[in-house]
Amino acid sequence: MHSVMQQPFKTAVLILVWGWLLFLVLAPNLLVVGASVMTRDPATFLSLPLNLDAYRQLFDPLYLEVFLHSLYMAAMTTLVCLLIGYPFAWALSKVGKQRQLILIFLLIVPFWTNSLVRTYALKLILATNGLLNNALMSIGLIDEPLQLLYTEGAVIIGLVYLLLPFMILPLYSVFEDLKQELLLASHDLGAGRLSTFINVIVPLTLPGVLAGVMLVLLPAMGLFFVPDILGGSRNLLVGNVIKNQFLDARNWPFGAAASIVLTVTMAFLMFAHRLSKRRIGEEGA
């Protein structure tokens, strides 16, 4: 019987895998939840009693403003990515198969390149005496350099630049699956272009949209180095607040509570994504 022989191998593999995930994924996450309801302590980071002060602090007007501003910038980033990415993915799905492979490759090359270095490259372009201002001045469009760097716009540009592929790839995959027969059927049933778009294409590509939103919106609140390099001190992300609370201010409960807000947002988006997929599954059947 080989079932006896296979037991030690199977057991060893499962212990390794479970050990790793329980110790380095589950435990740390539970720790963060625990930290968020404890009391700040300068010496040991955390102490009792348990309370919800950290969550209350999230609604402190000072922080609430930072969070809302961060959410606004993340939402704008997501919207811009969607507006650029949707037609992009559509156009990409219409290109010939061979060329599509090359174009996808070209899309993920920047994604494989150090994101810090790419953010820095944007600085070269956007700086007061940077390339964009120089170019605009030399063609006489502006007389004085524009303040592009250290603005909200610079942060959004940086985030869009880093996150665009994450919006395009899921959209591309739903456009790839979009059945041409459905579009033809819609046309044959007398639907116009606009009506086909609203009633057929948009609902069928919705899971891709939601997956893209999920992959862009959350990092757009967490990538603290983008405002550090491009945004100055007035355009902070939730990520900057969390980093500051953990590494500088040493207020773990508050940092943990802020990170739980991000996790809850993620859970909500994942739920919406599931729901949209299930709806299509039923309609398709």
Place this chain on the structure above:
Amino acid sequence: MTRWLPRTYLTLIYILLYVPIVVLVVFSFNESRTGYAWGGLSLRWYEALFNNRAMVNAMWNSLWLALSAATVSTVIGALTALALHRYQFRGKKLLNGMLFVVMMSPEIVLAISLLALFLLVGLQLGYVSLLLAHVTFCLPFVVITVMARLSGFDESLPEAARDLGASDFTMTRTVLIPVIMPALLAGWLLGFTLSLDDVVVSTFVSGPSYEILPLRIYSMVRVGLKPEVNALGTLLLVFSLVMLMLSQWILIRSKR
């Protein structure tokens, strides 16, 4: 719709995506100190880069970390994928769920949770903490890559091996490992790149005893412009490009 409109649009977006990269590469050969104007061709920033001992040191540290993180995550990731593919066990859904959560959750959430863990158990922040953290965030990507390969795999082969009396371990070694080899290589390369590029997680779990490249770059670019960064960025770009092409080549070749 006419054909040229989508094409023009695609071209435009690709140009926008690549302009900063081209600027970076071109400026890395710029003689000028100020950084914005062209001052003639020069390799001085590459020279400055390699004469900077702290920088070279951080480069080696990063390479070693990426090598070890990619290797460990490939081994554990491959075993995880095999377990998920072959075995029925309790809590399989939970296991899958945890991998999914690691992949989807914002890096910063993973970062602070690991920092909290390491400080709680009293682990000195340095190479070991970085390695544990990097393996953790690389793991789901390796699992997915290997799972994709296993799902298209003819189940009669391992059955035949077992009928011929091979143990599970022998069967895995002689039948499954050769089959998933391309996925292992692709997963390793992916892990290597993810580790080399990581800023967010490393910011939290690294200590002064082990400085790595992204953190060194981070501290440089926060204050003004540093032309050495252009040179370094160009080298990293070429390096990533080679790695990416290698992994694509392996995957494409294995499909034939």
